[in-house]
Amino acid sequence: MHLKLERAGGFRLDIALDLPATGITALFGPSGCGKTTVLRCVAGLERAREAHVEIAGQCWQDSTRGHFMPTWQRPLGYVFQESSLFPHLDVQRNLTYGMRRRGGSAQALDEAVDLLGIGPLLPRRIESLSGGERQRVAIARALATQPRLLLLDEPLSALDAARRQEVLPWLERLRDQARIPMLYVSHSSDEVARLADTLALVEDGRVHACGPVARVLEHASDALREDAGVLLHGQVESVDAAWHLACIRFGGGQLWLPDPGRPPGQAVRVRVLARDVSIALSAPEGTSVQNLLPAVVERIEPVAYQAAQVLVHLRCGQVAEGGAALLARITARATHQLGLAAGLRVWAQVKAAALVG
Numbered sequence: 017m018h019l020k021l022e023r024a025g026g027f028r029l030d031i032a033l034d035l036p037a038t039g040i041t042a043l044f045g046p047s048g049c050g051k052t053t054v055l056r057c058v059a060g061l062e063r064a065r066e067a068h069v070e071i072a073g074q075c076w077q078d079s080t081r082g083h084f085m086p087t088w089q090r091p092l093g094y095v096f097q098e099s100s101l102f103p104h105l106d107v108q109r110n111l112t113y114g115m116r117r118r119g120g121s122a123q124a125l126d127e128a129v130d131l132l133g134i135g136p137l138l139p140r141r142i143e144s145l146s147g148g149e150r151q152r153v154a155i156a157r158a159l160a161t162q163p164r165l166l167l168l169d170e171p172l173s174a175l176d177a178a179r180r181q182e183v184l185p186w187l188e189r190l191r192d193q194a195r196i197p198m199l200y201v202s203h204s205s206d207e208v209a210r211l212a213d214t215l216a217l218v219e220d221g222r223v224h225a226c227g228p229v230a231r232v233l234e235h236a237s238d239a240l241r242e243d244a245g246v247l248l249h250g251q252v253e254s255v256d257a258a259w260h261l262a263c264i265r266f267g268g269g270q271l272w273l274p275d276p277g278r279p280p281g282q283a284v285r286v287r288v289l290a291r292d293v294s295i296a297l298s299a300p301e302g303t304s305v306q307n308l309l310p311a312v313v314e315r316i317e318p319v320a321y322q323a324a325q326v327l328v329h330l331r332c333g334q335v336a337e338g339g340a341a342l343l344a345r346i347t348a349r350a351t352h353q354l355g356l357a358a359g360l361r362v363w364a365q366v367k368a369a370a371l372v373g
């Protein structure tokens with residue numbers, strides 16, 4: 017899709033995006049950069065001056081030939097920050113109402129109810145549900161209309177941390193099992209690391225970077241600031257039951273983490289923040305840090321907003337086979353004292369790593 021739009025206040029949107037046929041593409045960026053505007057244009061709620069929107073082979077808008085499909089004809093599902101369900105109706109009637117308005121089949125409805133695990137909620141009135149349950153119902157209602165694209169605009173942002181944790185596994189399930197592309201707007205890098213397959217970084221109405229989530233996160237330090245770091249795709253190798261730790265193998269070696277209770281062989285995502293990684297020139301002894309990885313310095317970049325610190329890009333594992341990237345945020349003085357430079361072999365000490373999916 018390609019969208020161009022100008023607003024009276026001076027905001028300009030100029031976005032080109034190719035969505036994969038399945039999985040979640042996250043739009044991530046600071047407030048006001050245009051994320052919601054992208055969704056609104058894709059939905060036809062706002063008309064971009066120049067636009068080409070084609071979803072699953074169907075053209076929704078092509079400004080070169082004056083074609084604009086109205087929102088109600090676009091086979092899409094839209095989930096907002098706060099669910100737009102009818103509070104006085106029960107879940108079942110909310111779902112069937114959505115289907116009558118936008119089409120869908122009883123089978124699709126059953127599948128959506130099953131996928132979001134809301135069967136037991138069907139007779140409940142919306143006003144009796146928790147925020148997380150409401151969002152699951154809102155997603156199921158969108159899915160039941162068999163959309164070709166699902167738009168999710170910060171679906172968790174109105175929820176408290178506990179409710180967010182409750183809904184996240186259902187969104188993972190949706191990502192892994194629903195066979196439709198999803199555009200997911202988020203402010204939260206945790207959510208993006210956990211859910212996204214593809215990440216588009218949006219800045220000032222433009223896509224600054226777009227690609228597989230791990231690759232884009234590695235180069236998004238300016239946008240992520242304190243959350244700068246890497247996302248590692250790995251799998252559970254073994255479990256040390258006596259110490260409640262699990263060994264996660266990834267392209268750069270292995271990491272010990274608190275045992276998430278996953279069986280060996282299961283694929284997992286691990287996030288390592290740059291601020292949790294330090295560097296030593298030789299293998300440290302007598303340290304409490306459990307994860308020491310041999311690595312090579314690739315490059316050192318300044319931290320734009322913090323002159324005392326730098327970001328060291330490391331590669332660990334078998335470099336010839338690609339290895340895995342790691343970022344360490346340390347002081348510029350330490351870099352100088354250790355004589356760090358591209359090509360130097362070092363030890364990365366990973367103080368904390370979090371399993372995010």
Ligand SMILES: Nc1ncnc2c1ncn2[C@@H]1O[C@H](COP(=O)(O)OP(=O)(O)OP(=O)(O)O)[C@@H](O)[C@H]1O
Pocket residue numbers: 023024025027045046047048049050051052053054203
């Ligand atoms: N209805 C409107 N009329 C005029 N300007 C608008 C309107 N809606 C949004 N804007 C402006 O358009 C720009 C993009 O807004 P948009 O809501 O798309 O950003 P966003 O990245 O989704 O922000 P947030 O993360 O805060 O929701 C902002 O400068 C905003 O002030």
